[in-house]
Amino acid sequence: MTSRPLMLLRITTSATEEIGLTPHGKLSIFPVTGGSFEGERLRGKVLAGGGDWVAARADGTFDLDLRVTLETDDGALIHMTFTGVRDDANDYLRTLPRFETAAPKYAFLNRLLAVGIGEIHPEGPVHAIEEIL
Amino acid sequence: MNTRLLMMLRVIVAAPQNIGAVPHGTRRTVPLSGGDFEGPRLRGTVLPDGSADWLLLRADGVLEMDLRVTLRTDDGALISMKSFGLRHGPPEVIAAIGRGETVDPATYYFRTTPRFETAHPAYAFVNRLVAVASGDRRAEGPIYTIHEVL
Numbered sequence: 001m002t003s004r005p006l007m008l009l010r011i012t013t014s015a016t017e018e019i020g021l022t023p024h025g026k027l028s029i030f031p032v033t034g035g036s037f038e039g040e041r042l043r044g045k046v047l048a049g050g051g052d053w054v055a056a057r058a059d060g061t062f063d064l065d066l067r068v069t070l071e072t073d074d075g076a077l078i079h080m081t082f083t084g085v086r087d088d089a090n091d092y093l094r095t096l097p098r099f100e101t102a103a104p105k106y107a108f109l110n111r112l113l114a115v116g117i118g119e120i121h122p123e124g125p126v127h128a129i130e131e132i133l
Numbered sequence: 134m135n136t137r138l139l140m141m142l143r144v145i146v147a148a149p150q151n152i153g154a155v156p157h158g159t160r161r162t163v164p165l166s167g168g169d170f171e172g173p174r175l176r177g178t179v180l181p182d183g184s185a186d187w188l189l190l191r192a193d194g195v196l197e198m199d200l201r202v203t204l205r206t207d208d209g210a211l212i213s214m215k216s217f218g219l220r221h222g223p224p225e226v227i228a229a230i231g232r233g234e235t236v237d238p239a240t241y242y243f244r245t246t247p248r249f250e251t252a253h254p255a256y257a258f259v260n261r262l263v264a265v266a267s268g269d270r271r272a273e274g275p276i277y278t279i280h281e282v283l
Contacts, residue, residue, distance in 0.1 A: 085262070107193070111221055117134065
């Protein structure tokens, strides 16, 4: 598969909300307080208010379910979600981001699929997101 | 992005169910009558009952696909696959696909993002990966080349 870089997304979170053991596993919510994204075709900041709903699975991995709002440096809002898997035993954090926007300039985001390669840094997760060509 | 081949999946489509205009676009459900898959680590058949692609043609001309398939490996394991995808391209290419013609898959965008679930220990690795696929719509049904994201 061929791909090309879309953006580097950095997310900052506040204190984790531990929901605890639910029928689907232990659920933790990571509220998003901000962040930034930068790529050749778009850049801007992550708005506060989203989060990542992380469910611990019985096999030791985590299901990720993120939704955030991105604001480009020229004022467009982009709704972004991803699902993904975090498997610490195999150092594997991969996501499938999707985007929705009403801004014509960024309409290309509505028409693409993407993959994120994630890393957990002390200041928060960083996702290198590539467009699937 | 590093990937490696997981499988080639061929599905056979049955008569579509045209739901029609819904609030989010035009909805069509395409049941699958069968198919098969083959890769270095797994191979088998597509179970027809319950496997289908739920399609939504959006106002911007993009076709959203929500494929749900049950795979049965040649050694009897069941694997549930769900795959969200997008398809779009030049109007003449999309029209040719609609007429059942074989079209060069490089002339349109047909990509999906499969996820898998299984209870079978031999295939537990599929629970822990995300995948990307490119599709090639043939008259009898799409052929997906599915790559594991490494």
